[in-house]
Structure formats: structure tokens, C-alpha cells
Amino acid sequence: MSQELLVNMTPRETRVAVLDNGSLQEIHIERARRRGLVGNIYLGEVSRVLPGMQAAFVNAGLSRTAFLHASDIHAAGAATGNTSASEAPIQQLISEQQRVLVQVLKDPMGSKGARLTTQITIPSRYLVLSANNPGIGVSARIEDPDERARLRAVTEAMLGPDCPDGCILRTAAEGADDEALARDWQFLQRLWAAIQHRGEAAQPATLLHEDLPLMLRVVRDLAGEEVERVRIDSREGYARILDFSEAFLPDARSRLEHYPGERPIFDLYGVEDEIQRALQRRVTLKSGGYLIIDQTEAMTTIDVNTGGYVGHRTLEETIFKTNLEAAQAIGRHLRLRNLGGIIIVDFIDMVDSEHQRQVLRALEKGVERDHASTQISGVSALGLVEMTRKRTRESLQHLLCDECPTCGGRGFLKSAETVVHEIAREILRAARQFEVTRLLVLAAQEVVDRAIDEESDSFAELETFIGRPIKFQAEPLYSPEQFDVVLM
Structure with missing residues (x-):
């Protein structure tokens, strides 16, 4: 599958589009005034411990106090016996006014503050350093058993028996030589040591480490071997990405390309129109059927309808074809709209169990390439498909839109x-x-x-x-x- 990354840059905003065979699959947006916080490391101070919730509120210098759950606390020596950190009472793990080194897991969303963890991880091109958590992990997407064994052996030799930190090998590490992995690990160790040093001298509510800006994160995280080229419409941005690639990602350098055209790059590929369509409730299918996608505070609901599609055979065949097309479209729109949390899909009722199985398989295939973790259940007794998708950042709608001042977000008005x-x-x-x-x-x-x-x-x-x-x-x-x- 041919994949391209388009980077559109202005002084106040960076947008990145991920295209598969010319079709928009993902859109990432970062604004200068609202940069994402995920990956940032802070020296925080515990402001309140809530035993009933097994959680604490932490002042990390953000606009709202952040949330730290017991399961996200690295409890070296805090838990006793065979009790894990998530099972230990939070009073044994943390106390009020305690200084803690924390990392942002989820950006603030709506009225909720950021979610934190004390289990610090720092990514690079091939590796992820897992601070004070010894062990080696290998990405599940590296399927070759020989390659997995090679990477694990190289990493064990690189870390040595006394290293207090763990290491996770990313998908990009597949095929990387020993020297490249060693350079990555040395870089991560130096960076982690510098963060710890700054933390020792800092006051609470201080930012110690900020993740890379979007234009560099995209090259680090998304520009894998399947990406044919990365087109950047800013000369200054292109030069910065080029310098970053030469230093850390030499394999990606040949795929970087400056786009000098007068026509906006997103217009050239039809991305602007796709973004506008992704903000609408109704998604029209090629067959004439359509989806209705509604986001609520608790969940997202997706309703499938045949619309103007009448088929050429039986009613059951018409329903089956519509549901199959809808399953593929749903997989794409989950990524494009960045929908997360609980998702309920109301497919058109199918009598044939084999048709149900094929539609579920089509839905599973539609989310295979999704970077966010997704879980799909079977068809419930009510004929609904329940699924979850990991949410780490705001949806496209929440990022680009405000609540309607006329209806107050209800979506309707009194007559x-x-x-x-x-x-x-x-x-x-x-x-x-x-x-x-x-x-x-x-x-x-x-x-x-x-x-x-x-x-x-x-x-x-x-x-x-x-x-x-x-x-x-x-x-x-x-x-x-x-x-x-x-x-x-």
C-alpha cells in the first residue's frame, strides 16, 4: 500500500495528513497556543490524595490539576509482599505535598485535567527507554521470530546485567544494525540523566522535558518503510526536518521532499475537503447508504442505513453489502476523526450469522493499520457491535470546533x-x-x-x-x- 505524509506549516499551526493510496486516513494538528502535552515530563507536587478513587491530584504547573491513578504509579518498594502497585492502597504509594516526577499520558479533554504516570518512558527512533523498570520488550508488529530473537540478544548485551532501566524495541527497529541501536540507547541514557539532573534542582510544577514538535514527531513515529515520501510545504520546516533526519533518521532523508508549488498542498490532494466532510454527522457511502456519527460525553454512536441503495437481489443481500461497505468506512473514520473511548455501531440487522461474521471481520481489518489500540466485541443481543479505541488526544471535532452558541451544544432548537x-x-x-x-x-x-x-x-x-x-x-x-x- 502506497503511503504519503503531507506536512502543511504556517507560523501558528502545523498540520500533517497521512494518505494511503491517495485517501486521507489521519490528520494531526498542532497549534502554537495549544501544543499537546503527551510525553512531557514535569516535576509535580501531590495536592490531594483520594483513597476512595485510588487516585491523586497533582499540581504540575498546568491550567488544571492533573489526575494520577494508583495503577500509573511506579511503586518501587512501596507495595509489600505479593501486592502489585495497582492493588496497594494509594496511601502506601504517595502522600500529599510529595514531589513526584510525572509524565503526561493523556492531554486535558473537556473538563478533565491531564492524566499522568510516574512510569516514565522516553522514545527515540528505534527504542523506548522505560525508566527504573528493568526488562526488554519487542513490538508485536515484528513478527519474524529470528529477528525478534536477534533484537532481544543485541539489547541484552547493550543494557548489561546491572542497568536499572528497561528497553522496548519499536517496530522501526526491525532490520536495524547493532551500531544504530547502540547510538539510540546512548542518546536515551544521556537524555534521561539530564532530565533527572534538572529535576533535582527544580521547584515543583516545573516542565523538565518537552516532546518534539509535531513536524519532527511525525518523521520519528510515522515515517516507516511503508511511507514512500514526506512532502513539506515550508522551506524552513523542510530544512529543520532534514537536519533532524540526518542526525537521527538517516534512512528517512531520501524520502523527504520540499513542495514549492503555489497551490496549497492540502488543496492539491483534496485534504481540505476531506477535513470538512469529517466534521459532518452524515457520511455518504458509494452504494447510496450512509452513516450517522454522533459524539457524546459518554460514547460515540454510529448508525448504518441503506439510504438510496436498493440492491439487485434479496433484501438480506442488500443489507449485507451495505454493512460491509460501512465497516470499511467506519475503520477509516475512527482514525480520521480520532474517535476514542466507547464506540457503539448499529449495523443494519442481519439474519445470516455468516454475514455477521464477515462484517465483523471487515471491521477488524479496517482498524488493523490504526496506531491506536482497538478492541471489538461480537454482535450483542440487541444487534449492536461494541468496541473501544484508546483515546490519547482530542477528537478532530473537539479540536477544530466550539460548542454552538445558539443551541448550547444540544444540536437542536426550540420551535x-x-x-x-x-x-x-x-x-x-x-x-x-x-x-x-x-x-x-x-x-x-x-x-x-x-x-x-x-x-x-x-x-x-x-x-x-x-x-x-x-x-x-x-x-x-x-x-x-x-x-x-x-x-x-
């Missing part, structure tokens, strides 16, 4: 008829409480039109009942639900 009835009740309430000579109602144009046209008889009766005249005035800046009853 003009409903608002007119609310106005009538408010007029009655005001007339009973206050001595006034007349009333002026300020409302949106459509509400005023409804009141003086279809509801004119009702307001005439209301005027007679309260004994005071009622006047309506349209306000162009009012939302359809907004109104004021002015007493005069």
Missing part, C-alpha cells in the same frame, strides 16, 4: 411555536407581579412573525385578559430561543 408559548407565560407572570401600563416583547424575527400571524388571536385574548397592550419588536441579533419581556 418558534414553543417560544411563543413561553412568551405568553412570561407575560402572564409579569402582569401579575408588577404594575405596568404596557409590555414590549423583543424576540427573533421568526418568533415575532409567528406571534403576530398564526398566534395573533391568542395574544389578542391575552391583551384583553391582562388589560394591557402588548407590542412585538424583532431583534436581528437574537437567537431563535432568546426573548425579553420589557415592562413599560
